[in-house]
Amino acid sequence: MIELDEIDRRLLRELAADAALPTAELGRRLGLSQPAAWRRVKRLREAGVLAGRRLRLDAGALGFGVTVFLGVKLAAKSQVNLADFERAVSAIREVQLVEHVLGLYDFRLRVVARDLGDFERVLRRRIMTLPGVGALEANVLLSEERRPGPI
Incomplete structure (x- = not known):
């Protein structure tokens, strides 16, 4: 360090x-x-403290009016299932963030969509068809008061 x-x-x-x-x-x-x-x-x-630069886009200004945090619990857990799910979900454009977490769910996803109908399409046709998906819980973002910043 x-x-x-x-x-x-x-x-x-x-x-x-x-x-x-x-x-x-x-x-x-x-x-x-x-x-x-x-x-x-x-x-x-x-030293790895600065790990690149990122451009922060405004999803709403680009037509993505809905952000959903999706908790995903895998039906069966193994290293293969985790890796397969991570690889598959990372390929979905609307999934902006994939976090492997400890708790009720195995993964937390940040998903953007044009509207709720578009989110439903992404959920049903793309996310729910991924390998190993079990239980899901969706939380729609209402407002964002503080964006991630320096530690």
Whole structure:
């Protein structure tokens, strides 16, 4: 594990807010030169703390007005069933996130759809036909108050 100082933590907060921030601007905000900011970013990348950049799209603006969190319990559990399910569900475009969890369900999925009818189609024709699917529980997202950010 890498030791992070206060400047590293501030750098991570800045990049979490805007991952495309140029190192010159990042350095200015942190009171560092551009090369010093670049060296810190490089060190954090090499240590695995920074694991790439992601563009966050607004699903609603793209016509996906419904987000559903779907709990999936597999009918039978084995390494083969888990791997088969993960591989199959990851191939479904509307499934934005696949989390293997401990608890009542084996997996938690974040599914986007144009509307409830579209979600029903995805659920019936794609998700329910996957290998090993047992019980399901759907929770429709009403609002999102806080998006994931820095730890």
